[in-house]
Amino acid sequence: MEALNSIESFVLSAESGSFSAAARRLGLTPAAVSKNVARLEASLGLRLFQRSTRNLTLTAAGERFLRDVADPFSAVRDAIANAATHEGKPSGSLKVSMALAFGREYLVPLLGEFLQRYPAIVPDWHFDNRPVDLIAGAFDAAIGGGIELTPGLVARELARTHVIVAASPSYMATRAMPRHPSDLADFDGIVRRSATSGRLRTWTLRNQVGEQAEAECRPRLIFDDPEAMAHAAMLGHGVAFLPMPHAARWLSSGALVRLLPGWYADHGPISIYYSNKKLLPEKTRVFIDFVVATFREQRLASKFDAR
Structure with missing residues (x-):
C-alpha cells in the first residue's frame, strides 16, 4: 500500500503541477506528498520532477513513467472505489461541479429521490459559474456547458x-x-x-x-x-x-x-461531463444514469428549447 500511496502522490502532483494542489486532493500536507514522491524516486533510482521555488515540472524520465503508470493506477484506484460499497450499494463522496443558478433551480430538487435510492452516497456539490478542470479538481462529474473536452473526458448531452x-x-x-x-x-x-x-x-x-x-x-x-x-x-x-x-x-x-x-x-448544449475510463466508480455511474433518465422523464430539455 505504501508503493500505491507514493504513486498516487506522484500522479496527482504531475496532473496538478504542484505538491500543494496534490496535497489538497489527498488530504495530506505538501511535505508529506513531497516525501512520498522522494521515496518513489529513491526506489526507482530516477529523478521524476525538476523542482524550483515556483515550478514543478516532469523530467523526461518522469514523463515516461507517468505515461506508463497513469492508466494502470487509475484502473486500480477505480477498482478500489467500486469495492468500497456499503452493503453492496454505491457509496462515498460524489464531487460534482455545476453552475450556481442552474444547479439550485434544476438539480437540487432532484436530491430527494437520488438520496432515497443511494443513501450511502454523500453529494459534495460545488456551485461555480466558471468551467472547472475535472482532472485537476478531482471532480467525479460536472454539469453545464463550455467545458473543454480534454483527453480523458467525455460529454453526454442533456439538452440544447x-x-x-x-x-x-x-x-x-x-x-x-x-x-x-x-x-x-x-x-x-x-x-x-x-x-x-x-x-x-x-x-x-x-x-x-x-x-x-x-x-x-x-x-x-x-x-x-x-x-x-x-x-x-x-x-x-x-x-x-x-x-x-x-x-x-x-x-x-x-x-x-x-x-x-x-x-x-x-x-x-448542457451536458454532463465525466471521465472516459472503462471502469467508472459505481457512485459516478449511477449518478450519470440518474441525471440522464430524470432529464428525459421530466422533459427538462423542452423547457430550454425556444423554437
Missing part, C-alpha cells in the same frame, strides 16, 4: 439551450412590442459582459424560416451573470437576452414576457 429576448410587463406597458430584432435598438438593454473576453455579448437571432438578424439594445446595465440579468429585467430596468434555463421559470409565472417569440439564438 437557446437565448431569448425578455422584459417585464411593467417595462413594456408603455412601449410597443418589437416586431423585428432591429427594433430592439430603441430599448434599454441589460447586457452581459463575457467573463472570459471582457467584451459585451452580442447576439444574432434567427427564426423558424432561417432568417437571421443582429440584435442590440442601448446598454443600460452591464452584468456578468444571467441570473442577475433576469432579476433586473423583472424589476423593469430593460430588455435582457437570457438563456432559457434562466428565463423559463419567470416566463411561466408571468414575471417576464418574451419579446420576438419567433426569434432565438443558439446557446449550445
